[in-house]
Every structure is written in structure tokens, then in C-alpha cells.
Amino acid sequence: MAAAKKGRRSSGSQGYPGRALAVILIALVALTGGIFLSGQRTPRLGIDLAGGVSITLQAKANQGSAVNKANMNTAVDIINRRVNGLGVSEAEVQTQGSKNIIVNIPKGTNADQAEKQVGTTAQLYFRQVLAQLPGTPTKPTPAPSGSATPTPSGSATPKSTATPKSTATSKSTATPSNSASPQGRAVTDALKSGTDKAPTPSPTAPVPTAPATGTTGSTAAADTSIPADLQAKLEKLDCTDPNQRATAVENNKAGEKVVACGQSGGQWIKYALGPSLIDGKRVTSANAAFDTQQGNGWVVNLTFDGSGSKQFTSVTGQLASQQTPNNQFAIDLDGDVQSAPSVSQALTGGSAQISGSFTQQSAEDLANVLKYGSLPLAFDIQDKTTVSAALGGEQLRGGLIAGAVGLALVVLYLVAYYRGLSLVALASLLVSAVLTYTLMCLLGSAIGFALNLPAVCGAIVAIGITADSFIVFFERIRDELRDGRSLQPAVARGWPRARRTILVSDFVSFLAAAVLFVVSVGKVQGFAFTLGLTTLLDVAVVFLFTKPLMTILATRPFFAKGHKWSGLNPESLGVRRAPLRSVRRKPSETKEA
Amino acid sequence: MSKLGTLGHKLHRGEVSYDFVGKRKIWYGISILITIVAIVGLAVNGLKEGIEFSGGAVFNTPKTTMSVSDVQNKISGDTGGHDATVQKLGNGGVRIQVSGLSTDASKQSQQQIAQSLNMPKDKIDAEIVGPSWGKEISQKAFEGLIIFLVLVVVYLAIAFEWRMAVAALVALLHDLTITVGVYALVGFEVTPGTVIGLLTILGYSLYDTVVVFDGLKEASKDITKQSKFTYSDVANRSLNSTLVRSINTTVVALLPVAALLFIGGGILGAGMLNDIALALFVGLTAGAYSSIFIATPIVAEFKEREPRMKALRKRVLAKRAADAAKGEQGEPEDAVIDDADGIDGDEPEDGATAAAGVVGQRTQGAAAGTRPARNQPPGRGSRGSRNRPSGKRR
Numbered sequence: 001m002a003a004a005k006k007g008r009r010s011s012g013s014q015g016y017p018g019r020a021l022a023v024i025l026i027a028l029v030a031l032t033g034g035i036f037l038s039g040q041r042t043p044r045l046g047i048d049l050a051g052g053v054s055i056t057l058q059a060k061a062n063q064g065s066a067v068n069k070a071n072m073n074t075a076v077d078i079i080n081r082r083v084n085g086l087g088v089s090e091a092e093v094q095t096q097g098s099k100n101i102i103v104n105i106p107k108g109t110n111a112d113q114a115e116k117q118v119g120t121t122a123q124l125y126f127r128q129v130l131a132q133l134p135g136t137p138t139k140p141t142p143a144p145s146g147s148a149t150p151t152p153s154g155s156a157t158p159k160s161t162a163t164p165k166s167t168a169t170s171k172s173t174a175t176p177s178n179s180a181s182p183q184g185r186a187v188t189d190a191l192k193s194g195t196d197k198a199p200t201p202s203p204t205a206p207v208p209t210a211p212a213t214g215t216t217g218s219t220a221a222a223d224t225s226i227p228a229d230l231q232a233k234l235e236k237l238d239c240t241d242p243n244q245r246a247t248a249v250e251n252n253k254a255g256e257k258v259v260a261c262g263q264s265g266g267q268w269i270k271y272a273l274g275p276s277l278i279d280g281k282r283v284t285s286a287n288a289a290f291d292t293q294q295g296n297g298w299v300v301n302l303t304f305d306g307s308g309s310k311q312f313t314s315v316t317g318q319l320a321s322q323q324t325p326n327n328q329f330a331i332d333l334d335g336d337v338q339s340a341p342s343v344s345q346a347l348t349g350g351s352a353q354i355s356g357s358f359t360q361q362s363a364e365d366l367a368n369v370l371k372y373g374s375l376p377l378a379f380d381i382q383d384k385t386t387v388s389a390a391l392g393g394e395q396l397r398g399g400l401i402a403g404a405v406g407l408a409l410v411v412l413y414l415v416a417y418y419r420g421l422s423l424v425a426l427a428s429l430l431v432s433a434v435l436t437y438t439l440m441c442l443l444g445s446a447i448g449f450a451l452n453l454p455a456v457c458g459a460i461v462a463i464g465i466t467a468d469s470f471i472v473f474f475e476r477i478r479d480e481l482r483d484g485r486s487l488q489p490a491v492a493r494g495w496p497r498a499r500r501t502i503l504v505s506d507f508v509s510f511l512a513a514a515v516l517f518v519v520s521v522g523k524v525q526g527f528a529f530t531l532g533l534t535t536l537l538d539v540a541v542v543f544l545f546t547k548p549l550m551t552i553l554a555t556r557p558f559f560a561k562g563h564k565w566s567g568l569n570p571e572s573l574g575v576r577r578a579p580l581r582s583v584r585r586k587p588s589e590t591k592e593a
Numbered sequence: 594m595s596k597l598g599t600l601g602h603k604l605h606r607g608e609v610s611y612d613f614v615g616k617r618k619i620w621y622g623i624s625i626l627i628t629i630v631a632i633v634g635l636a637v638n639g640l641k642e643g644i645e646f647s648g649g650a651v652f653n654t655p656k657t658t659m660s661v662s663d664v665q666n667k668i669s670g671d672t673g674g675h676d677a678t679v680q681k682l683g684n685g686g687v688r689i690q691v692s693g694l695s696t697d698a699s700k701q702s703q704q705q706i707a708q709s710l711n712m713p714k715d716k717i718d719a720e721i722v723g724p725s726w727g728k729e730i731s732q733k734a735f736e737g738l739i740i741f742l743v744l745v746v747v748y749l750a751i752a753f754e755w756r757m758a759v760a761a762l763v764a765l766l767h768d769l770t771i772t773v774g775v776y777a778l779v780g781f782e783v784t785p786g787t788v789i790g791l792l793t794i795l796g797y798s799l800y801d802t803v804v805v806f807d808g809l810k811e812a813s814k815d816i817t818k819q820s821k822f823t824y825s826d827v828a829n830r831s832l833n834s835t836l837v838r839s840i841n842t843t844v845v846a847l848l849p850v851a852a853l854l855f856i857g858g859g860i861l862g863a864g865m866l867n868d869i870a871l872a873l874f875v876g877l878t879a880g881a882y883s884s885i886f887i888a889t890p891i892v893a894e895f896k897e898r899e900p901r902m903k904a905l906r907k908r909v910l911a912k913r914a915a916d917a918a919k920g921e922q923g924e925p926e927d928a929v930i931d932d933a934d935g936i937d938g939d940e941p942e943d944g945a946t947a948a949a950g951v952v953g954q955r956t957q958g959a960a961a962g963t964r965p966a967r968n969q970p971p972g973r974g975s976r977g978s979r980n981r982p983s984g985k986r987r
Contacts, residue, residue: 051680054688077729095723096651102722386683388661399866402856406849413844454786457853457869458793464846465797471845472804475838497811504752505803509796511748512741516792519737521730527789528737531796 017548024431024544031438043437044108044444046090046452049396051389052106055115057379059099062250067099071376076101081372081521082117089448090526093118101379104387106450111384117365119381121334122374124280125254126312126352127273128319129328129340130226135239135261135268224326226272227257234259239268249335254279260330262337263357271337273330277315280333282308286370288363296355298363302370309350317346333366334378395453403460410463418474420559424549425470432466432541436534454523455530462534469506469542473498473550491554495547502542509535604833611836614829617890624767624887631774638777643676643784644692645726650699652706655716656685664689664710671705673698676782692782696721726785734788738795745799753806756895761802763891764883768798772876779871786869794876797846801839802884808835809889817901820908828893832885843881850874 035041044050057079059067076093083091083105091114092104103118105111226234238244239261252258254276262269284305291299304312319327320343330340331354339356358366410429414422436459443449451459476498480490513532517525553559603609613620659667664687665679678690694702699719707714742762749758772794776783812831816824853870896902 054680054682073723073728076723080730092645092725094648094725097720097722100720104725387688388681395866398856399853402853402866402870403849405856406852409848409852410845413848417841453866454789454869457786457866457873458789460849460853461793461797461846461873463849464842465800467845468800468804468842471838471841475835475841479834501804501807504807505800508745508748508799508803511744512792512796512799515741515744516734516737519740520733523726523785523789524730524734524737524792527792531793 017551020544020548021552024540028431028434028438031435031442035438035441038442038445040441040445043440044106044448044450045396046450046455047092047104047106047387047389048090048452049389049456050107051387052104052108053111053114054383054385054387055103055105055111055118055381056096056383057101057103057118058382060250060378060380063377066377069098072099072101075375075377075379078372078375079103079118082369083114084521090450090452090523100382108444108450113361113365115381115384117369119379120365120369120375121378122280122369123252123254123334123378124283124370124374125276125332126278126315127258127276127330127332128224129325129330130224130257130272130274131234132269132271132325132328132340133234135263135270224274224322230257230259230272234270234272237261237270239263239270245336252332252335258335260332260335260337262330262340266357269337269340271330271340273332273337276332277329278304278308278311280370280374282311283370283373284308286367288358288360288367290360291353291355294355296353298358298360299356300354300358300363300367300370302352302354304350304352306350309348312350312352313346313348316343319343320345338366396456399453399456399460403456403463406460407463410467414467420563421474424546424553425467425474427549428470428541428546429463429466431545432537433463435537435541436462439533439537449526449529452523452526455526458527458530459534466534466538466541469502469538470546472501473542473546476501477550487554487560491550495550499543499547502539506535506539600837604836610829610833612829613832613885614825614890614893617886617894620886620890624883628767628770628774631771631777634774634778638780640773640777641780641782642693643782643787644678644690644722644724645785646724646731646783647693648721648723649675649690649692650694650702650719651722652689652691652699652703652717652719653682654687654689654706654710654712657687657710657712659687659710661687667709668706671702671709673702690722694721734792741795749803749806753810757806757810757888757892760888760891760895761799761806764802764880764888765795765798767883767887768794768876768879771879772872775875776872781868781871784868787872790869790872791876793873794880797877798880798883801842801880802888804842805832805835805839805884805889806892808832809892813896817905820905820912823906823909824896824902825893826909828889828896832889836885839881839885843877846877846881847874850877 059072072095076095079101080091080093083089083093083103090106092102094102096102103114105114237248237259245261248259248261252260256275258273260271260273262271282304283302285303287301289299289301291297315329319329321327324342325340327344328340328342331338331352333354338354341355354366411422411426414425418425440449440451473494476494477487477490480494481487485493510532513528513535516528517532520528557563600609657664661679661681665677668677668679668689672691673694675692675694677692680688680690682688689706691699691702699721703717703719704714707717710717742765746758746762749761769791772791776787781787809828809831812834813824813827816822816827822830850870850873853866854874856866897906
């Protein structure tokens with residue numbers, strides 16, 4: 001308690017009851033206004049109460065023995081975290097049969113977005129670019145060798161080489177060079193850039209089957225040769241055709257050289273890529289950010305773990321010494337090239353950046369997906385259907401009726417026992433109810449907070465627990481009255497002790513909430529969130545509302561003089577002599593008992 | 594109201610006192626008995642895991658016009674005693690999930706459900722589903738619990754002292770064991786709702802205990818500076834003086850839960866409401882009980898072993914013997930009354946002038962000092978007994 005006792009606001013709430021009341025009033029108005037403005041006037045309900053969307057995922061058939069129980073369970077855990085990152089959205093994920101996963105998402109969630117989140121495998125590889133070509137027109141520009149036409153592929157590189165200077169400077173990272181969008185433009189100003197850098201090496205790439213090797217030869221690891229079959233594939237590939245893209249994705253194996261498509265600035269680009277150099281498993285965290293410095297728009301920042309950052313440094317060091325396009329590395333996510341920045345020097349610091357044509361939403365989705373790791377399996381979405389609430393409406397209705405009955409009983413009890421004082425308690429309960437309700441509504445749209453039946457029950461129980469704080473306070477005041485004080489000093493003296501008790505016990509509750517929130521996942525995390533929220537609200541209401549209200553009411557004759565119905569009548573508290581300042585009552589017919 | 598209010602006053606003044614600490618053996622005995630029953634129940638019956646934990650079977654029916662509750666009623670006998678969750682799907686079909694069914698049992702259920710719903714069996718597809726509350730969630734929740742318990746013991750040891758921390762932990766484990774045991778005995782399925790109910794109890798039980806300890810700490814602040822009361826006496830007094838508050842907080846917390854239990858269990862029959870409300874009801878009751886009857890007596894027990902407290906006890910007993918020798922005179926007894934108030938540590942000033950606090954504090958209560966002069970002769974006889982340590986009275 002030593003910690004809790006260093007009560008911050010000993011003077012504040014004591015001195016200016018009006019101010020504290022104003023603060024809470026403003027908060028009430030702001031929150032209530034908030035729910036009307038946001039249009040979210042009821043809390044979102046969990047899938048057990050409101051139903052939602054059920055998505056069935058099926059493991060892709062070509063994965064053989066990888067479709068086993070362990071991998072399925074890992075996939076369930078990862079998907080659960082993706083759709084339920086904070087644990088408050090009440091989504092449910094479970095296996096069905098041997099190769100399906102069902103994901104249930106409560107109503108009101110953006111189902112399309114959720115679908116993307118659950119279906120993305122998120123296998124992330126960093127690969128060396130062996131060759132790149134504009135996405136479609138390979139057929140039109142087939143055989144003719146080193147002539148002018150093929151330049152587009154190379155053209156990208158001058159652009160990207162321009163950017164790396166920033167890679168060098170930006171201490172923390174990575175790969176600001178936005179190779180993607182320049183490439184889009186590159187197609188148009190191909191000639192110009194082509195002439196910029198006379199020895200554009202890339203023209204060699206498309207035509208002679210295994211040319212690039214000759215140019216480098218520098219570092220051992222980098223085998224930039226393109227086998228004939230891959231070259232053929234690359235030339236045939238038409239990235240504008242979804243089927244072909246899907247085939248490319250399916251053949252995307254970490255350890256092999258592959259062909260892949262990527263889109264930038266509305267243009268498809270196709271790549272021949274080397275084996276994976278760094279695996280996405282090395283990523284420890286990911287977040288979306290808006291890149292104002294490089295003008296890349298929305299980007300996703302990645303942080304590698306120890307060995308990942310070492311690999312990244314050595315790989316970028318090797319790439320930097322090579323010619324274009326071999327000095328580019330492609331960020332390959334599930335077979336799609338997100339971007340393929342070029343590297344001019346080894347990048348240290350253990351972080352990287354993915355840029356591309358992201359919107360805020362897509363950047364955040366990608367960051368979320370990368371953060372929780374890749375699925376061990378690839379899935380197809382097999383079915384998507386709405387589901388009704390699992391609990392009949394009568395359970396919610398029953399819960400609400402029970403809540404109303406419980407509340408009525410609490411009110412009756414408080415009124416019977418505390419009389420006039422119960423008004424303070426009821427007003428406080430009301431304030432705390434409004435705060436809780438509005439916050440839950442707003443959190444529904446802000447972080448996807450959803451109320452399931454256990455949470456509704458928790459809220460009902462919270463009625464009693466919140467009332468506890470008031471009772472602690474009231475009993476303190478009464479004890480002071482029993483010692484013969486009049487009301488105002490009794491409130492002033494009772495408060496510091498009640499405050500300490502309330503802070504110590506609320507601190508314990510909050511500790512439970514904080515630890516569970518940080519450590520656990522899923523529904524337990526959701527519970528911890530609710531517990532922490534109600535605990536903080538409890539403290540806020542007692543400090544900013546109950547106490548100031550009491551201070552003000554203590555000056556009112558009704559309470560100060562201990563009216564029979566005030567609940568503070570010393571006589572009915574059993575005190576035999578009247579408080580000093582109170583009106584003379586007829587010498588008490590001392591009820592001895 | 595005023596009855597409880599008057600009782601509150603008497604408890605505050607020490608006129609009425611219940612002997613919680615002195616009779617601790619009885620309470621321990623009761624608790625140990627209940628705990629044993631709970632553990633036996635747990636060992637024999639085990640816990641019935643809901644579909645969220647153990648998985649089960651899922652049946653999808655073709656399009657039907659039956660409502661969710663129709664289906665629920667019709668299939669209630671087909672699930673081998675397990676709980677069924679029914680959801681209507683977007684295509685008009687129904688999804689029925691049944692916990693704890695093995696592959697074989699699910700075939701049988703499939704047959705029965707098909708009959709009950711009057712549908713061809715091959716139109717209903719059955720599959721085994723895995724848990725949605727995976728091992729990982731349980732494991733992390735457990736880790737969180739352990740970390741929390743360690744932190745809370747450390748915190749209570751700093752804020753109060755290690756004895757109280759240990760006592761609070763014992764009380765908490767007591768509450769959790771009893772609640773889990775009741776689940777095993779009643780045979781309700783353990784659902785995420787249950788787990789969440791248990792976690793709520795965790796917070797509530799500690800809250801209650803901490804409130805009681807806070808009063809105890811305050812009451813025993815200057816305990817070694819007097820020689821009228823042993824630690825147990827003071828602990829008992831402190832419990833008594835906060836008894837009304839404990840009763841009120843418990844009643845107020847239990848009322849809504851009782852409403853849940855009654856409406857959930859009595860009117861709706863089995864269901865999630867029932868599961869949660871039962872956990873909460875049992876847990877909250879146990880929590881209120883243990884903070885008074887278990888936690889505080891344990892603290893007293895620990896404290897009495899401290900050399901300081903042993904010395905105190907010796908002094909107190911000696912003094913009492915002396916007082917008894919002095920006989921039936923009224924005066925010294927009144928002095929004792931004032932001391933009693935002093936120990937309550939009501940005024941912060943007491944700390945500063947501790948000695949005065951013991952001897953004749955309550956300056957404005959000098960008014961009280963003139964008590965003999967005031968108009969309650971009738972009270973005296975009964976009050977006379979007050980000085981006797983409450984621990985010995987009943």
C-alpha cells in the first residue's frame with residue numbers, strides 16, 4: 001500500500017469538489033457524444049450472442065504429409081491471434097476434421113478483411129532477384145536479343161540506385177528504395193534511364209539463357225544463373241492472368257529458384273528469383289507506418305531476431321557488390337513479390353522495410369499477419385457463411401433480466417440500509433454504468449471489443465463490486481460519526497483511510513488484470529481487459545464523483561444535521577449523544593440493546 | 594436498517610463481539626472438511642470439459658425451417674448427455690456442435706439426430722472438431738496466474754507483511770479449490786465462462802481479504818505500546834468493527850449473482866448463465882467466508898509466534914491476572930474502555946503521541962472520559978464486561 005498510498009490527488013479532490021465533478025461530467029458528455037457521433041450505440045456482441053460469419057478453410061491438397069495434427073493446431077493458434085490480436089474480439093477458431101479450420105467471427109466485423117487475414121499464409125522470404133521483366137509483354141518481345149526493347153527491365157535499376165543513398169543514412173534500416181513504384185514509371189521513361197546507364201546489364205537476362213553469372217562471380221553464395229527451364233517459365237509467364245499467377249504461387253518453394261509476379265503502380269512485373277536467403281520466421285515484430293521521408297506512402301517495418309539480422313547484414317552486403325538486377329532482393333510474400341529494392345551497401349540494424357502500393361489498411365493487415373508468423377500450411381477458403389447466435393436470445397434476455405433484478409435488489413438493499421446516503425451510491429453506480437457502457441460501445445469500433453455472455457455476467461457482477469468501494473467509504477464516515485464527529489469532519493477524516501483501502505484493493509485487481517493481459521491470449525486476455533477497465537473506472541468514479549459529491553452534500557443541512565432519512569443520523573447509527581454541531585434532539589430515549 | 598446500523602455501532606464500540614479468531618480451530622475444521630470434499634469430488638468425478646476445451650463433433654444439416662430452439666429441443670436426447678450448441682447457417686441449414694464425442698459416438702449421434710429431425714442420415718454430415726480454446730490459451734492463462742500470484746504475494750508482503758501475504762494466498766487457494774470442487778460435484782461442463790468466472794473470483798476474493806487486512810493493519814499499529822490486548826484480541830476486534838462492512842459488501846456482491854443463478858438456473862434451465870453464475874456464487878461466498886474466518890485467524894496465528902507478540906501476550910496475561918486480583922471495582926474498567934478505542938488507532942495523531950493514546954487518548958472524548966457522569970447508568974453493568982478480551986467472551 002505504501003505505493004498506493006502516495007495518493008496523487010489528496011489535495012485535488014479534497015480541495016475542489018466542483019472541479020472533480022466537472023471533470024467527470026465532461027467525460028460523461030464526451031463519451032456519450034462519442035457514441036452518438038460514431039453511430040455505435042450498442043456494444044458489439046460476441047458470436048455467442050449475435051452470431052456472425054463462419055469461414056471454413058481447407059488445407060491445400062498438394063502439401064502431402066505436412067497436413068498433420070501438429071501443423072493444424074499451430075495454424076489454429078496463429079489464425080486465432082491474427083483475428084483476435086487483443087483477445088477482445090471474441091472470434092473462435094477450431095479445427096474441423098483433419099484438414100479444415102473453422103473461423104467464426106462475430107457480426108459487425110469486416111468479414112472480407114477477416115477473410116484475408118485468416119487465409120493469408122504469410123510465408124515471407126527474402127530472395128535475390130535473378131531477372132525481372134515487365135509482367136505481360138514477354139511474348140511480344142521474345143527473341144530479339146540485346147536490342148532496345150528489353151531495356152525496361154533494367155530501367156528500374158537506375159531509379160533504385162538513386163534511392164539507396166537514403167538507405168545509408170537512415171540509421172535504423174533498411175530498404176527505403178522503393179523499387180516498385182519507380183519500376184512502374186520506369187516502363188515509360190525506359191529509354192531515358194536506359195541511356196543514363198549505358199551498360200544496362202539486364203537486357204542480357206531475358207535472352208541468353210544463363211548469362212548473368214558471368215557478370216558477377218564475386219561472391220560465392222550468389223549463384224545468379226537461371227536454369228533453362230526457369231527461363232522458359234519466366235518468358236511464358238503472364239502475370240495479368242490470375243490462373244498463371246496462382247500456379248506461380250503454388251510452385252513457390254523456399255529452397256528453389258522460382259518465378260514470381262509482383263505488382264507496382266498498377267503494372268505487373270515478373271521476376272526470376274533465387275532461393276530464399278532469409279526466412280520470415282526471423283521476423284520478430286512488424287508494424288505499419290506512413291513513410292513521409294522517402295515518400296513511399298504506407299510501408300511495413302520489420303524487425304529481425306538476432307540471427308535474422310546477421311543474415312540480413314551479410315546478404316545485403318553480398319548483394320551490394322553485384323550488378324543490377326542481381327543487387328536487388330525481392331520480398332516474396334506467399335509467392336507475390338511485394339517489392340524488390342536494390343541494395344548499395346550492407347544494411348545493419350536488424351530491421352527492414354517493405355514498401356509497395358499499400359493502403360493504410362493493407363499495410364496494417366500485412367503487419368498484423370507477419371507479426372504472428374506464417375502458417376505452416378497453405379489454405380483455401382472453402383466456404384463462408386453466416387451463422388446465428390449459438391446461445392438463444394433467451395440466454396441474453398435472461399442475463400439482462402437477472403441483471404435488472406440484481407440491480408433492483410442492490411438498490412433496495414442500499415436504500416434500506418443507507419437511506420439518503422444511498423442516493424450518493426446510486427448516482428455513483430449510474431455514473432459508472434454510463435461510463436462502462438459508452439466505453440464498451442466505443443471500444444467496439446475502436447479495437448473490436450465484443451461482449452460475450454460471460455462478459456455480460458461480469459458486468460452484472462461488477463455492479464456489486466463497484467458498490468463495495470462506496471460501502472467502504474460510507475462505513476468509514478459512519479465510524480467517524482460514531483466517534484462523535486459531525487459530518488463534514490467525518491467525511492474529511494474518513495476519506496483518506498477509505499481511499500487507502502480502495503486503492504490497495506483496486507491495485508490488486510488491476511495487477512491481476514495487467515498480468516493476465518500481458519501474458520495470456522484469447523478469451524482470458526479479453527477478460528483481463530474488461531477487469532482492468534472496470535477497476536480503473538471504479539477508482540475514477542470514487543475519486544472524481546463519489547468523494548466530491550459527498551463533500552458537497554456534507555454541507556447540506558439534510559445530511560449535516562443527520563436527518564432521520566439521511567442515513568447519517570447518529571442516533572440510528574447507535575450513537576447516544578448528538579454530534580457537536582447538530583440540532584438538539586430530545587435527549588435520546590437511549591435504546592439500550 | 595437501523596438494527597444493522599445499531600449493531601454496527603456496537604461492533605464498533607466493542608459492545609458486541611463475535612469470536613472469530615479464538616474459535617479458529619472450528620473454522621479451520623469446517624474449511625478443511627469442505628476442501629477435502631471438493632478435492633475428492635474432483636478426483637472422483639473429474640471435470641467435464643466443454644467443447645471449447647476438448648473438441649467434439651459437428652453436424653451440419655441441410656436447409657430446414659426449424660428454429661434453433663426447435664432443433665435444440667428435438668436433439669436434446671441424442672447427444673449422449675453432452676451439451677449441444679446449435680447455430681443456424683446462412684444457407685438455411687443448422688450446425689450442431691456436441692462436446693466430447695468420439696468418432697464412434699458421433700456416428701451414433703448422427704443417426705439419432707437424423708431421426709429426431711426427420712432427415713435422411715446421409716444428408717447430415719458429421720465431423721470431429723478440435724477445441725477452440727486450445728492448449729496454448731490454457732497454458733498462457735496458467736502462466737499468467739502463477740506470475741500474478743507471485744507478484745501479489747510480493748506486493749502484499751511489502752504493503753502489509755509476509756504473514757498477511759501468505760494468509761491471503763491460503764485463503765485464495767481455499768476459495769478456488771472449493772469452487773472447482775463444486776463444479777466437479779455438480780457435473781456442469783467447464784466452459785470458457787467458467788474459467789472467466791473463476792478468474793473473477795480471484796480478483797474478488799483478494800479484494801475482500803485486502804480490505805479486511807487493511808483494517809487489521811491499522812488496528813494493530815501500536816499494539817506493542819499497550820498491554821491490555823494480545824494480537825489475537827486486536828485482530829478479532831478489528832474483524833468485528835469491520836463486520837458490518839464485510840456483510841454489506843458481500844450481500845451487495847451476491848445479490849446480482851443470486852439473481853443470475855436463480856434466473857439462469859431456475860427459469861432457463863441449464864446453459865451458460867448457469868455455469869457462470871454457479872462459479873461466481875460459490876466463489877464469492879467462499880471468498881467472503883475465507884477473508885474473515887480463514888485469512889485473519891491465520892495471520893493472528895503467525896503473529897502470535899513472533900517474539901514481540903509473545904512478550905505482549907505475557908504482559909497482557911499478567912496484567913489481567915493483576916486486574917482480576919483487584920476485584921470488582923468499576924473505575925479501572927472504564928479506563929480499559931478508553932484504551933480499547935485507542936488501539937483502534939482511530940486518529941492519526943495517536944501515532945505521534947502513542948503513549949497518550951494508550952493511556953487516555955480521545956481528548957475530545959474526555960467528554961467520554963466523563964462517562965460515569967453521563968446519563969447511562971443502565972449501560973454500565975453491561976459495558977463493564979467489555980474490557981474482557983473479546984476473545985474470551987463467547
